[in-house]
Structures are given as C-alpha cells and as structure tokens.
Amino acid sequence: MAGVAGAQQFLAFAETAKHGGFAAAARRLGQAPSTVAKSVQRLEEGLGLKLFHRTTRQVVLTPDGERLFQRCQRVLTELEDLHADAAGARAAPTGTLRIDLPIYYGKRFVLPLLAGLQQRCPGLQLDVSLTDLQVDLVREGIDLAVRIGHLRDSTLVARRVDSQSLQLCASPGYLATRGTPRRLEDLAQHAAIVFRLPNTGRDRPWQFRRGGRAVELQPHAQLRIGESEGLVEAVKLGMGLCQLPDMLVADAMARGQLVELLPGLRPPPMPIHILHAPGRLLPARVRVAIEALQALRHQGNAPAA
Structure with missing residues (x-):
C-alpha cells in the first residue's frame, strides 16, 4: 500500500476512529460515507487486520485499531506541522x-x-x-x-x-454556631460538604499533612456538589466545612466571608x-x-x- 490512495485510507481510518462513525468522518473529509467505509475496508484488507467492530449504530475500535489509531495521530500531527512549515505558517499560526x-x-x-x-x-x-x-x-x-x-x-x-493548595474552610456564621475544630479528630463532629468527582461520581477525600505524613479523610457528607463554585457558595451559606482550592476562595477569604481551618495541616500544593x-x-x-x-x-x- 503506497501513495495517495494509502494516505487517504489512513486518513479515513483516523477520522472514523476520532468521530465514532463513517458519517461523521465523511462530513469532516467532505466525502460520502460509503467512500470512507470502503477506504477503511481496503486498509483492513491491506493490513490483514480488523480495525473496527461494526454495529448498525456505531463503529468501535478493536485492540489492533486502538494501537494503529495512536500511531496515526502522531503521524498526522507531524504532517500537519510540515505543511505549516512549507506554507510559512510558523510566523503567523493559523487554524483551530x-x-x-x-x-x-x-x-x-x-x-x-x-x-x-x-x-x-x-x-x-x-x-x-x-x-x-x-x-x-x-x-x-x-x-x-x-x-x-x-x-x-x-x-x-x-x-x-x-x-x-487546598484549604479547609468554613463561614464565620457556621463556626459561631457549631464551634471551631482544633484537631483532625474534631472534624467528625461537623457537617461536611464534599466535591463529587465528575469522572467517577465518588467523593473526593480531604487531604492533610500531619507530622510530615500524608493523612486522607473520607468525611461523612451532609452535602455533595459536583461543581467547584457551587461548593464555595454552599460554604459561605454556612452549610458546613469544605476543602477547596486556595485560588477559588481567595476573594471570599479577603472579604471575611470564609475562614481557613487547621492551616498547619494544609497538604502540599x-x-x-x-x-x-x-x-x-x-x-x-x-x-x-x-x-x-x-x-x-x-x-x-x-x-x-
């Protein structure tokens, strides 16, 4: 397999893998879906490999297809850069x-x-x-x-x-009502607001460093939120304690809306x-x-x- 036809087959394969189907790949390439499908079929025949599992609704990469796709992506990226060099695009980057x-x-x-x-x-x-x-x-x-x-x-x-860095925070109003924790062991007596990790749906544990050693706690959550700015608002409303990125709470800290707790146990950045x-x-x-x-x-x- 060589020449323009071979290159087109690899391009059809890469676009199909990227977009999950022949129709989407065809739109990107400006071709008919049947043309893209035939290019991929010829590539499979030439390589002697099955690259996709095909269903009526989608195509899914096989293990051989996954390996080839990784290599194709690297090659296509380098080809794109070579074209940019030839066009003098380094001085004025273009494209998306x-x-x-x-x-x-x-x-x-x-x-x-x-x-x-x-x-x-x-x-x-x-x-x-x-x-x-x-x-x-x-x-x-x-x-x-x-x-x-x-x-x-x-x-x-x-x-x-x-x-x-991560900071354990609470509102002054919450602390006035529930008291201020002085030790890690005190946290079990307080309401916890936790970040629900978007990839797994699990609660992100609280992290500390005590005596030079990392300590991880999985608090019993009174409230779970999967969006960082929503967590800040919940803490400002006095709904509980939460461990939050310093850059996210800096303004609220400066205005006195939040207070950092156990600063000596803050984990490494x-x-x-x-x-x-x-x-x-x-x-x-x-x-x-x-x-x-x-x-x-x-x-x-x-x-x-």
Missing part, C-alpha cells in the same frame, strides 16, 4: 486550536491568556472546552489541555506551569500541567499556545512547594 480546561481555573486564569494570544495571532481560531471531566485528548482530537493534580501514567507530554500529544514536531498553533500559557507560573495563588 482545540483546548480543554478545568472550569474555574480555565475561566479565571487561562482565558485571559488565550485572549491575548488571539490578538497577537488573528489567524488562529479557538475551540475551548470548559469541563472538570478528564477527556481523552487523542480520541477527542484536542491539541492542548490543562490538568490539576497529580497525573496518572500517560503517553502524553506534561509541562508543569502552576500549582494550587497540587501541580497544574499543560498536556499535549507526543511528537517530534508540534503544530505552530500548539507551540505558540504553550508559550503563552507559560505565564500561568506567575498567576496562581498557591505558595511554592
């Missing part, structure tokens, strides 16, 4: 940058940097996703993502740009990374975005680790 951001951190810190980037690069379009879900960058065709917390093992390239797919070459749009997001190092409120 797809970026995935945590909701609060993205709105508060990243969007202002992206606004500046777009002013400097008017040929660049932005497709921004604001979600606290952990999506698959390669499968969703995302160029760049910002992630908060320690990363799981991954083939993605990670660059640390910031950090945030959590890292914040920007992530992208591996490859020897990065598209110009991704490279300039990474350079712009380096400014995040100076914007977070977390103390140095």
Whole structure:
C-alpha cells in the first residue's frame, strides 16, 4: 500500500476512529460515507487486520485499531506541522486550536491568556472546552489541555506551569454556631460538604499533612456538589466545612466571608500541567499556545512547594 490512495485510507481510518462513525468522518473529509467505509475496508484488507467492530449504530475500535489509531495521530500531527512549515505558517499560526480546561481555573486564569494570544495571532481560531471531566485528548482530537493534580501514567507530554493548595474552610456564621475544630479528630463532629468527582461520581477525600505524613479523610457528607463554585457558595451559606482550592476562595477569604481551618495541616500544593500529544514536531498553533500559557507560573495563588 503506497501513495495517495494509502494516505487517504489512513486518513479515513483516523477520522472514523476520532468521530465514532463513517458519517461523521465523511462530513469532516467532505466525502460520502460509503467512500470512507470502503477506504477503511481496503486498509483492513491491506493490513490483514480488523480495525473496527461494526454495529448498525456505531463503529468501535478493536485492540489492533486502538494501537494503529495512536500511531496515526502522531503521524498526522507531524504532517500537519510540515505543511505549516512549507506554507510559512510558523510566523503567523493559523487554524483551530482545540483546548480543554478545568472550569474555574480555565475561566479565571487561562482565558485571559488565550485572549491575548488571539490578538497577537488573528489567524488562529479557538475551540475551548470548559469541563472538570478528564477527556481523552487523542480520541477527542484536542491539541492542548490543562490538568490539576497529580497525573496518572500517560503517553502524553506534561509541562508543569502552576500549582494550587487546598484549604479547609468554613463561614464565620457556621463556626459561631457549631464551634471551631482544633484537631483532625474534631472534624467528625461537623457537617461536611464534599466535591463529587465528575469522572467517577465518588467523593473526593480531604487531604492533610500531619507530622510530615500524608493523612486522607473520607468525611461523612451532609452535602455533595459536583461543581467547584457551587461548593464555595454552599460554604459561605454556612452549610458546613469544605476543602477547596486556595485560588477559588481567595476573594471570599479577603472579604471575611470564609475562614481557613487547621492551616498547619494544609497538604502540599497540587501541580497544574499543560498536556499535549507526543511528537517530534508540534503544530505552530500548539507551540505558540504553550508559550503563552507559560505565564500561568506567575498567576496562581498557591505558595511554592
């Protein structure tokens, strides 16, 4: 398999895998669904591999298809960058940058940097996703993502740009009624507000550091909320204690609406990374975005680790 026909078959396969069906891939490629399906079938025949499980409603990658898709994504990214070089696009990045951001951190810190980037690069379009879900960058065709917390093992390239600390908080009104906890053991006597992790639906445990050792508590929740700014409002209303990112509660702390509890047991700061797919070459749009997001190092409120 060689030449333009072979390249088209790999492109048809990659777009089908990315979008979960021949019809969606055909719309992206400007072809008929039957043409895309035939290209994928010829690729399977040429490789001697079954790349998709087909149903009447969707196609799902086989294990062989998953492995090929990962390799195709890297190759297509590098080809795109080579085309950009040939067109002289390095000096003026163009095209669509797809970026995935945590909701609060993205709105508060990243969007202002992206606004500046777009002013400097008017040929660049932005497709921004604001979600606290952990999506698959390669499968969703995302160029760049910002992630908060320690990363799981991954083939993605990670660059640390910031950090945030967690603070146990309550409102003055709540403390006046229920008293102020002085030790970890006192927390069992208080109402707990917890963050429901969007990926798993589980409660995020509270984390502390006592005597140089990490301590994790799973409080009995009086209230669960799956959105960070909603947690802040609940704590301000006196509904209980909650452990929250420092940058999320800084304004409320400054206004006296919230009080930090057990500050001497605050856990170490959590890292914040920007992530992208591996490859020897990065598209110009991704490279300039990474350079712009380096400014995040100076914007977070977390103390140095």
